[in-house]
Structure formats: structure tokens, C-alpha cells
Amino acid sequence: MTTAHSSEERIFEGMQALNKGLSPKFERCAGITPTRLRLLQELFQVDEISQINLQKGIDIDAAAITRHLKGLEEAGAISRRNNPSDNRVTLVSLTTLGREKIAAYKEEKNRFINSLLTGFSEQERTQLMDMLDRLQHNIDLL
Amino acid sequence: MTTAHSSEERIFEGMQALNKGLSPKFERCAGITPTRLRLLQELFQVDEISQINLQKGIDIDAAAITRHLKGLEEAGAISRRNNPSDNRVTLVSLTTLGREKIAAYKEEKNRFINSLLTGFSEQERTQLMDMLDRLQHNIDLL
DNA sequence: AATTATTGGTTGACGGGTCAAGCAATTAAG
């Protein structure tokens, strides 16, 4: 099964494997998708924001934003209204219910991240962060 | 935009961001999806294999396998036949066309991985691999 | 003023993954 690979190939496969497990596991632990929680956290800090600005902070497609917000609205976590001074933009904000729930989510998230990083020394964590940045940078050049 | 985060949270976000860029960029560079190339590479080393064994090597859903193979078959890269001694299993193998193409893909893949890891010393690469393994292990415990 | 961008948002279709249900073939049990 385990095919012959260069060590670099193994790194690449390792990244994909890691990635494959990450989001589903997070969701199972935290009860919410990583991106949806990011949306909520972003909203938590601004009180009210247009979808497009939200999108810039989150870095996903406008269509995805629309659908996530639709879902979060149906779940009662957020509310939307039109900007009276510019009827193109819709302003999004957390409901009190959403605000309440977010605390628990953040806690689960921290718990999750701590589990993820158990066994990593402070030095290793900064090393890891550094490597992630450099990988990201290398990707952006392509 | 950049919200206040703990350093651990930033690592988590970094992983997600990295992940988000990885596959699409790979596909743009190599002309094939990472998983599809993994399928081809797996096939390259066995000549003929049942879908379920293929699945175990690749670690994705059986349904996904079915659809990928369907696509690869339509593209003329692979062929399938029934196992005469057990009509449940379908045996998959590369066509000569598939065999020809795979060399170029692998080259692009190596080029891609090298770009991804530029600036990483030999020591850092082993460190990175080690960290990926440990992260994976931590995830598996959850 | 009237016409022409441009902007913010929504929708539809697609690819990639999951799970759940179904089917045919094989194997195991009564």
C-alpha cells in the first residue's frame, strides 16, 4: 500500500491528510463548522457589518457568504437588514442568541486547538507558525 | 479586519488558509487534482487492483472512488473489468495512455512540491514532517 | 437628464467530499 515516495512527497501527502481530518474533526468537537465560527467571531467584534466587508475578513466567495448567512439566520444566530443609505448593501449582526452561543463555541475551539497542539513546546509552536507562513508565501508565488 | 487571536488560534487559521490554497494551486500547476493523481500513482505501481484496495490506499470514500474512476475512464486514462473469479469486484488498471501521461504529471508534482518547500533546509523539512505526523496523531485521538 | 459603468448580493451549476440506501454476488448458518 505505502508507495515509494520522496520525503518531500511525504510532506505533501501529510499536509493533505492532515487537512482532510481537520475540519470534520473540528466540527464534531465544536458543534460548528470552522468557517461558520469564523463568521460569528468576526461579527462578534463589529456589531454590524456589510456582507462584503465580512467576506474580505473571511476570505471566501460571496456566494458562500450568502448561503452561510442564510443558514445562520434560520438558526437564529444572526439578523440582516438593508443599509438605508445604500440599498445594495445588507448589514449583518449577531442576535443576542448568537452572542450567547458564541462563548461556548470559542471555548470548544480553544479546547480543540489545545488538543491539536499537545506535545508542542512554545518554541515548536512559533516554529510551526513560521513554517506555515512561509509555505503560504511560497504558494502565493505560484 | 485582523481580529485579536491567540498565537494558537493563528496557527489553526494558518492551517486552514494554507489548506485552502493548496489543492487549487496544485491543480492549476499540475493540470490534475491531487487525489486523482494519487489514484493514478497508486495504479502505476500495481498494474491491476480492485477498487476497494485502491480505496484503502487512497483513504477516501468508496463513492468518491467510483466517480473519479468514471471520470478517469472517460478520459481514457484507466480501464476497468470484472474479476471473473468474483463478480463483485471490479479491477482497475492504467491504460497505456494513462501510463504515458503520468510521467508528466509526476514531474509537475515534484516541481510544485519543490516550489512549496523552497527556503526550507533539510533539517526544517524533517522537522515539518515530524510536526505533521504529530498533529495528525493528535487529531486521531479526538 | 439619459446612458453607461460599477458595486453588492443572489442564484444556478459544477467539482470534491461525506453518509445512507440499495443491488448483485458471495459466503456463512440453520
Next chain:
DNA sequence: CTTAATTGCTTGACCCGTCAACCAATAATT
């Protein structure tokens, strides 16, 4: 033997992301 479980594969439905087309509202040109 016949019935019941298991195995390998396929299909349908769903979620999450993308892109492309579209619409309404505003801004810019003329």
C-alpha cells in the same frame, strides 16, 4: 438447501467551496 449476513460497488442527497450569469441600486459620463 435455503435463508441470512457480508462484501463491493453504485446512486442519490447533502454540505462546502468555486465560477459565471443576473438583478437592483448607486455612481459616473456625456
